[in-house]
Amino acid sequence: MKFRLLTPGPTPVPEETLLELAKPVIFHRTAEFRQILAEVLRDLQQVFYTQNPIIPLTASGTGGLEAALVNSVPPGKKAICLIAGKFGERWKNIAAAYGMEAVNLTVPYGNAVQPEQVEQALAAHPDAVAVCATLSETSTGIGHDIAAFGKIVAKTPALLIVDGVSGLGAMECRTDAWHIDICCTGSQKALMMPPGLAFVSVSAKAWKVIEQNQGARTFYFDLKKARKSLEQSDTPFTPAHTMIRAMRVSLKRILAEGIENVWARQAKYARAARAGFQALGLEIFPSQPNNALTVVKSPPGVDSGTILAKLEKNYGLKLANGQEPLKGQIFRLSHMGYVDQFDILAAIAGVELVLPEVGVKVEAGKGVAAAQRVFAAR
Amino acid sequence: MKFRLLTPGPTPVPEETLLELAKPVIFHRTAEFRQILAEVLRDLQQVFYTQNPIIPLTASGTGGLEAALVNSVPPGKKAICLIAGKFGERWKNIAAAYGMEAVNLTVPYGNAVQPEQVEQALAAHPDAVAVCATLSETSTGIGHDIAAFGKIVAKTPALLIVDGVSGLGAMECRTDAWHIDICCTGSQKALMMPPGLAFVSVSAKAWKVIEQNQGARTFYFDLKKARKSLEQSDTPFTPAHTMIRAMRVSLKRILAEGIENVWARQAKYARAARAGFQALGLEIFPSQPNNALTVVKSPPGVDSGTILAKLEKNYGLKLANGQEPLKGQIFRLSHMGYVDQFDILAAIAGVELVLPEVGVKVEAGKGVAAAQRVFAAR
Numbered sequence: 173m174k175f176r177l178l179t180p181g182p183t184p185v186p187e188e189t190l191l192e193l194a195k196p197v198i199f200h201r202t203a204e205f206r207q208i209l210a211e212v213l214r215d216l217q218q219v220f221y222t223q224n225p226i227i228p229l230t231a232s233g234t235g236g237l238e239a240a241l242v243n244s245v246p247p248g249k250k251a252i253c254l255i256a257g258k259f260g261e262r263w264k265n266i267a268a269a270y271g272m273e274a275v276n277l278t279v280p281y282g283n284a285v286q287p288e289q290v291e292q293a294l295a296a297h298p299d300a301v302a303v304c305a306t307l308s309e310t311s312t313g314i315g316h317d318i319a320a321f322g323k324i325v326a327k328t329p330a331l332l333i334v335d336g337v338s339g340l341g342a343m344e345c346r347t348d349a350w351h352i353d354i355c356c357t358g359s360q361k362a363l364m365m366p367p368g369l370a371f372v373s374v375s376a377k378a379w380k381v382i383e384q385n386q387g388a389r390t391f392y393f394d395l396k397k398a399r400k401s402l403e404q405s406d407t408p409f410t411p412a413h414t415m416i417r418a419m420r421v422s423l424k425r426i427l428a429e430g431i432e433n434v435w436a437r438q439a440k441y442a443r444a445a446r447a448g449f450q451a452l453g454l455e456i457f458p459s460q461p462n463n464a465l466t467v468v469k470s471p472p473g474v475d476s477g478t479i480l481a482k483l484e485k486n487y488g489l490k491l492a493n494g495q496e497p498l499k500g501q502i503f504r505l506s507h508m509g510y511v512d513q514f515d516i517l518a519a520i521a522g523v524e525l526v527l528p529e530v531g532v533k534v535e536a537g538k539g540v541a542a543a544q545r546v547f548a549a550r
Numbered sequence: 551m552k553f554r555l556l557t558p559g560p561t562p563v564p565e566e567t568l569l570e571l572a573k574p575v576i577f578h579r580t581a582e583f584r585q586i587l588a589e590v591l592r593d594l595q596q597v598f599y600t601q602n603p604i605i606p607l608t609a610s611g612t613g614g615l616e617a618a619l620v621n622s623v624p625p626g627k628k629a630i631c632l633i634a635g636k637f638g639e640r641w642k643n644i645a646a647a648y649g650m651e652a653v654n655l656t657v658p659y660g661n662a663v664q665p666e667q668v669e670q671a672l673a674a675h676p677d678a679v680a681v682c683a684t685l686s687e688t689s690t691g692i693g694h695d696i697a698a699f700g701k702i703v704a705k706t707p708a709l710l711i712v713d714g715v716s717g718l719g720a721m722e723c724r725t726d727a728w729h730i731d732i733c734c735t736g737s738q739k740a741l742m743m744p745p746g747l748a749f750v751s752v753s754a755k756a757w758k759v760i761e762q763n764q765g766a767r768t769f770y771f772d773l774k775k776a777r778k779s780l781e782q783s784d785t786p787f788t789p790a791h792t793m794i795r796a797m798r799v800s801l802k803r804i805l806a807e808g809i810e811n812v813w814a815r816q817a818k819y820a821r822a823a824r825a826g827f828q829a830l831g832l833e834i835f836p837s838q839p840n841n842a843l844t845v846v847k848s849p850p851g852v853d854s855g856t857i858l859a860k861l862e863k864n865y866g867l868k869l870a871n872g873q874e875p876l877k878g879q880i881f882r883l884s885h886m887g888y889v890d891q892f893d894i895l896a897a898i899a900g901v902e903l904v905l906p907e908v909g910v911k912v913e914a915g916k917g918v919a920a921a922q923r924v925f926a927a928r
Contacts, residue, residue, distance in 0.1 A: 175574070181788060182575045193792075194572035196553070197560045197744055199868050230610050230746055231770065232787040238770045247767075269769035360788060366575055368608055368746045368790030389625075389767045391647035392609065392616045409610040410559060410738060412746030412790070414571075490577050 178519055179492040180310045180338055180465040181361040183509035186425055189364060192418040200413040206405035208417050213402075215423040219363070219431050220340065220355055222347035222373045227398045229370040230412045233337035233358025236370030238266050239393035240333045240354040241304065243382045247271035247389070250300040252293050252330070254285040254321075258311035258495050259335055263304035270389065275300060281312050281498060284460040287320035294328050301381065302331045308339030308464040311495050313504065315343060315462025322351035331378050337361060337370075341426065342464040342508040344435045353378040359415065362434075362464065362508040364422035368412050374399075422510075438463040440546060441507040441516055448520035448543030452527065452534050457502050465506045471532045475500040482526045489522040513547050556897055557870040558688045558716055558843040559739045561887035564803055567742060570796040578791040584783035586795050591780075593801040597741070597809055598718065598733055600725035600751045605776045607748040608790045611715035611736030614748030616644050617771035618711045618732040619682065621760045625649035625767070628678040630671045630708070632663040632699075635689035636873050637713055641682035648767065653678060659690050659876060662838040665698035672706050679759065680709045686717030686842040689873050691882065693721060693840025700729035709756050715739060715748075719804065720842040720886040722813045731756040737793065740812075740842065740886040742800035746790050752777075800888075816841040818924060819885040819894055826898035826921035830905065830912050835880050843884045849910045853878040860904045867900040891925050 177184045198205060213226045220226060229235050241263070245251050247270060253263040255278040267274035277293050279285050285305070294300060303325050305316055318334055325332040331353035336345055340355065341362030347355045353375040360367035374382070374395060382388075382395055392409070401408045426434060445466035446456050457467040470476035476493055477500050483489040494502040505519050520539040527534045555562045576583060591604045598604060607613050619641070623629045625648060631641040633656040645652035655671050657663050663683070672678060681703050686693055696712055703710040709731035714723055718733065719740030725733045731753040738745035752760070752773060760766075760773055770787070779786045804812060823844035824834050835845040848854035854871055855878050861867040872880040883897050898917040905912045 177575055177577060179577050182578060182791065185575050190572040190574070194568040196568070197555055197563050199555060199557050199870075200560060200745075230608070231613070232608050232789065234787040235609070235770050266769045269772070270767050271765075358788070360575075366790065366792040367578075367788045368793060387649075389648050391644045392613050393770070394647070409612040410736070410745045411610065412744065412793075413560070414744040415746060415790075492577075 173488040175488045175490065176515055176518060177490050178506050178511065178515065179490055180504055180506035180508065182367055183361055183364065183506055184511060185366055186364055186422060186510045189418050189421045192421045193414060197414055200410060201406070205413055208420055210405040212416055212420050212423060215420070215427055216371055218427055219423070220347045220373050221345065221349070221431070222355070224347065224373045224375050225399065225402065227372045227374065227395055227402065228407060228411060228416065229372065229393065230368065231370045232367060233356065233370050234262065235393065236356035236358065236372045237262060237335055239372055239395055240356050241266050241302070242270055242390045242393060243388050243395045244331055244333070244354065244378060244385060245272045245301045246385050246387065248273065250275050250297055251302045251304055252277060252297060252300045254290065254303065254305045254316070256283060256285055256306065256312060256314055257281055257309040259306050259309055263335070282314065282458050284314045284316055287317055287324060290321050291324050294324065294330060298328070300330045302333050304333045305335070307334055307336040307345055308343060308462045310338040310465065311498065312458050313462060313465055313467030314458040314460050315339065318345065318352065319350045326351040331381055338508070339462060339464045341434065342438045343462055347373055359419060363419070364425065364509045365415065365419050368415050369419065438507060441513060442466060444513065444543040444546035445505055445507060445516050445520070447546050448539040449523065451542035452524060452539040464508045465504055467502050467504045469502055470500065471527070474530045474532065476503045478530055479503060479523065479526050482529060483522045487522045487525065489519055491519065517543055551866040553866045553868065554893055554896060555868050556884050556889065556893065557868055558882055558884035558886065560745055561739055561742065561884055562889060563744055564742055564800060564888045567796050567799045570799045571792060575792055578788060579784070583791055586798055588783040590794055590798050590801060593798070593805055594749055596805055597801070598725045598751050599723065599727070599809070600733070602725065602751045602753050603777060603780065605750045605752065605773055605780065606785060606789060606794065607750065607771065608746065609748045610745060611734065611748050612640065613771065614734035614736065614750045615640060615713055617750055617773055618734050619644050619650070619680070620648055620768045620771060621766050621773045622709055622711070622732065622756060622763060623650045623679045624763050624765065626651065628653050628675055629680045629682055630655060630675060630678045632668065632681065632683045632694070634661060634663055634684065634692055635659055635687040637684050637687055637689060641713070660692065660836050662692045662694055665695055665702060668699050669702050672702065672708060676706070678708045680711050682711045683713070685712055685714040685723055686721060686840045688716040688843065689876065690836050691840060691843055691845030692836040692838050693717065696723065696730065697728045704729040709759055716886070717840060717842045719812065720816045721840055725751055737797060741797070742803065742887045743793065743797050746793050747797065816885060819891060820844060822891065822921040822924035823883055823885060823894050823898070825924050826917040827901065829920035830902060830917040842886045843882055845880050845882045847880055848878065849905070852908045852910065854881045856908055857881060857901065857904050860907060861900045865900045865903065867897055869897065895921055
């Protein structure tokens, strides 16, 4: 049986990138590797849509979030955390671990934080050092209007820090034009790489705040130290350099297509996936869905785990369950990264085949036809 | 030209491990991956010579050191840092970043901290929470007598924290018998993997200290959280799971040989390398050399960088220069990991060929013959 990885991270990795990972190991303190690192960071600037420097970290995406927060917000100071799911909660938890004051702006799972809520929170907390948002809330599939948040936050001294781990490279995200001060991502979602690398872009406004925050309690995630090393295209500690070398290969694929074209293609995939599942009578979970993944409510009375187990066991389709409170309630299909329209058809076709097995009547072919109509539209 | 990576990290990776890195990506929250992780951690216990749990971190080795220190030593409390080179200094720098009081026990580069110095420091600072040591000080090639340190520290409430990044898996290191409370290592040295993973073993004594240290300022490196996830063979954040899968392959190679046999083989390599270089009239830099790498003084008046550049350019041999104050003074040959006796002969042969080019007379064949006599001895 052919296996299809369609989870919202890790995602499939192109064959040429995997083969690059299998190449012999080189030394990292060389002109050769410095060139590779510099090239990867330049290419990433195109993906981030930024002219800000990008700092590479050998870590999960969460390491990038921690670096963003600990470098900019001193203990006791306020970070407004926009919480629309599990990854929004992570902001709050990181802030708590470092003794920051988290001002939580929470909406029910499946909803998105609205720009006017951000405006109100900033008005109520003019001393907030940062507003922490999530581009794609992977746990629920909602997307936030980061452009609107950016307009609001830019008028204040606060920094806009965005968790772009699962959205960046799939959804439109214009770091500079949208006034994102620190934008974080990980390698294993839309960037077509295995997990292990995080990247953080830092604006001039953010660097000023970071420079003033002298007592930041971190060593490994010290962004100032990393910036200094980058002057020589170097890193403070041995990086996961074979992954950075492989990352170059995936970035070439992304940039050959053009990041705006990727955004448009992902938008079409998301529309097609929604149309396909809705044609099967299923409901889309998020009120404001994003283009990186499609999150679908399980039919009434059916545990989504049952559907997912059958998809995997009988058809090799690996989609993801909900996390914690949403476990059993939803299933999540990723269309980020090295996924094409026919993979999405496969996922819809798989669900069409499985639904009757769990007692849900469907008209065979209706879901795939609806998706295909979106793909065929000009 | 054939390239030979003989630097003390990164080191060469076996072909079967590289090919494993090229295998398609799987999902990480599955029974399949949990089994892989559990197996890797069990195998690592054999390499660490410990029954303590081992915590995997997606990070450079330095991330492991930071995790060890920040979880166990509260701000304002004392950590005795044994400093015999650049990596000993890292302990001091991490302690400073977290507002701990570093009590520095420094010896000149090339020397080793002696057990009686540790005893005196603990007597002078009975309130020290930790003694931070380095198994193999990669910057100078010295090895520390961790067994002797362990006997001393075990009699006190302090924890013995050991940076085993470059030594563990090459030099004898008996974590439990030597009373090492937290032992840290990275993937890219003796463990035959690219960089990107760190591992930390934690003793019962250390867990008690960590549990009492409620206000540890860290999120990503929170060892208590990691331990909790490991109850389900899971990690708190998406790990570099394709690297963990590949790590399993390298560990099988190490355990097929047997870790005691690896130690003995590495000891022989180190003796052979020293004999070879000394036969060429060169001097070994460290007063107490270790078995993971051999560090050699450059001949008087010759910049080691000149020798190293010729070795690389003309013979494909990549050895390492000294770092910072030792740059130009020494060269470093690693024999850790996926390196065999003939690679060591190649390195000595290369140096034999290069020395006359920098004005140093040598008798061709004398170095390799001396090394070969060590290899041939029973």
